[in-house]
Amino acid sequence: xxxxxxxxxxxxxxxxxxxxxxxxxxxxxxGDLLSDVMANAPEGCVWLTIQSHQNIIAxxxxxxxxxxxxxxxxxxxxxxxxxxxxxxxxxxxxxGSAYTLAGSIYSAGxx
Numbered sequence: 001x002x003x004x005x006x007x008x009x010x011x012x013x014x015x016x017x018x019x020x021x022x023x024x025x026x027x028x029x030x031g032d033l034l035s036d037v038m039a040n041a042p043e044g045c046v047w048l049t050i051q052s053h054q055n056i057i058a059x060x061x062x063x064x065x066x067x068x069x070x071x072x073x074x075x076x077x078x079x080x081x082x083x084x085x086x087x088x089x090x091x092x093x094x095x096g097s098a099y100t101l102a103g104s105i106y107s108a109g110x111x
Contacts, residue, residue, distance in 0.1 A: 001025050001110060003067045003090045006046060010104060012069060015076055016084030016091040023066040023090070028110050030102050034059055041065065046105065048098040052076045057083040057091070065089070071098040 004021040007014060014021070026044030031037045032051055041047055043064045049056060052074045060068050067090035070076060076084070076091060084091040094101050 001108065003046075003092075006067070006105070007092060009108065010094070010101065012092040012094055014090065015070075015093055016081045017067070017087070017089045020067065020088045020090045025066045025110055028102065028105050030098050038062060046110065048094075048102055050074050050098070052080060054080040054083045056080065057087055057089050060089045061087050067092055069094050069098075069101065071096065071101060 003023050003025060006025060024044060025046050027042045029041040029045045030048045032049050034055060037059055041063045044066050047060060047065050047068045048071050050072045052070050056068055057080060069092045071094045073095045
């Protein structure tokens with residue numbers, strides 16, 4: 001599944017990083033503690049988090065993630081959106097809980 005497929009399947013909203021929408025999603029990771037995500041998130045993952053500050057973009061670049069989904073209706077600030085655009089990291093928005101979306105993504109075959 002590509003990031004674009006994920007957006008279409010789950011009705012996610014794109015906030016930044018449209019040039020990375022063709023990336024292949026290999027797995028998923030949920031976490032809000034940046035040090036844990038930096039240590040454990042797999043390459044090519046979709047990362048679900050409530051964090052919305054620009055440090056999430058740096059973590060996604062470091063771990064070579066496919067995309068970030070900010071859950072719970074949280075919104076990124078202008079600096080985070082700009083950083084996502086400049087780094088080509090798709091930054092997606094989901095109004096519901098990470099738990100619900102993670103279960104749906106897992107059911108769709110992304111493990």
